[in-house]
Amino acid sequence: MDQVARVILALEASEVAEEVMHVLDRSGRARVVATAGDDRQLAEAVRQLEPDVVVAEPGLLSGARACSVVLAIDVRESVSSLRTAIRAGAAGYFLWPKERDELLVAAAAAVRRAQQTARRGAVVAVHGGRGGVGVTFVATHLAAAFARRGSAILIDADPVFGDVAHVLGAPAGEEAEPTHTFADAAALGEDLGPEQLRSALWRHESEVDVLLPPPPEEAIRLGPEDLQLVTEAAAGAADAVIVHLPRALGAMTRVGAETSDSLVEVLTLDVVSFRATSRALEACAPLHLEGRVSFVVNKAARSEITSGDVHRVFGEPARAILPHDRAVRSAQERNRLLPSRGRMARRFDRLADTLSAPVVEEMAS
Ligand SMILES: Nc1ncnc2c1ncn2[C@@H]1O[C@H](COP(=O)(O)OP(=O)(O)O)[C@@H](O)[C@H]1O
Ligand SMILES: [Mg+2]
Secondary structure, three states: OOEEEEEEEOOOOHHHHHHHHHHHHHOOOEEEEEOOOOHHHHHHHHHHHHHOOEEOHHHHHHHOOOOOOOEEEEOOOHHHHHHHHHHHOOOOOEOOOOOOHHHHHHHHHHHHHHHHEEEEEEEEEEEEEEOOOOHHHHHHHHHHHHHHHEEEEEEEEOOOOHHHHOOOOOOOOHHOOOOOOOOHHHHHHHOOOHOOOOOOOOOOOOOOOEEEOOOHHOOOOOOOOHHHHHHHHHHOOOOEEEEEEOOOOHHHHHHHHHHHOOOEEEEOOOOOHHHHHHHHHHHHHOOOOOOOOOEEEEEOOOOOOHHHHHHHHOOOOEEEEEEEEHHHHHHHHOOOOOOOOOOHHHHHHHHHHHHHHHHHHHHOO
């Protein structure tokens, strides 16, 4: 794919440099954007060109400090050259020409890593322990709120039913051609990066970018590893990724919850919904989601159970309380979202604000 690593090459011996350059350029996975013959030239080139990777002999690596990924090569293996490479923080050490394939793989991996760490949007998964509490409503409107603050990608982790695409009036079947789907993106495997994912999205009028589900007979083959792949790529492509989870706590839901920075549990103010939420959380205990779960009360109306009970039962106040509003159903029936400036939208804006800072800091390490 177009993930070609931009490389600066630094070697004293120009014949070797030429050989390495030739091999890197011909591989299609790396492109040499400059060469340097000493550490000063190297430092200057790194500053000006901001390469993805520096490939250099150990003695010149001191010039590559400003580059995040540094690979050392040498024509002869020696303890001192290896030691110099390690001290300079090289991510790999390769003998030339014997280990040239390994060098190519390392250079290509570096560019992928650089793209992924450069930007990571907040991943928010939305789940409900009981059917009908409003998971689809919350996921779509929360995505719209994130799109208003920046960019948002919405992924339906229940692609067989494809409720998200349906309520947003997305093209389906014949009319969906030539739009790409979740299955097309996942089929790219290792080659799926933020750019490839971006080109597979369908844009809703709310500016939410949606990864459309494939037809049901294909959707049923999608598994948790596919979800993980597209979610990671999406996180590199937008400020926020909203993952609409299936109700059942199968592998898809568990992986969706685990991969997210925050998990929104949607519940309504009734005993059945509270009980379902408790059971879902108990079932997810092995996933260690502590500190990542937020509760959102939907369809709130006068009832014996109050939103204060959320705090009492789950040890945390509800992040948002969304009123019961008849406009929700009629909007849904017309494949529309509620207006972006209305009362409900403002609640979603506030919810998005509280969720946008990733809750778990250790994810960064
Ligand atoms: N805040 C709300 N007020 C009124 N009706 C709502 C509200 N949220 C959802 N609904 C309605 O409840 C039904 C179920 O919502 P949906 O989002 O499809 O739930 P889920 O995805 O959890 O099954 C839909 O008919 C929807 O229009
Ligand atoms: Mg739903």
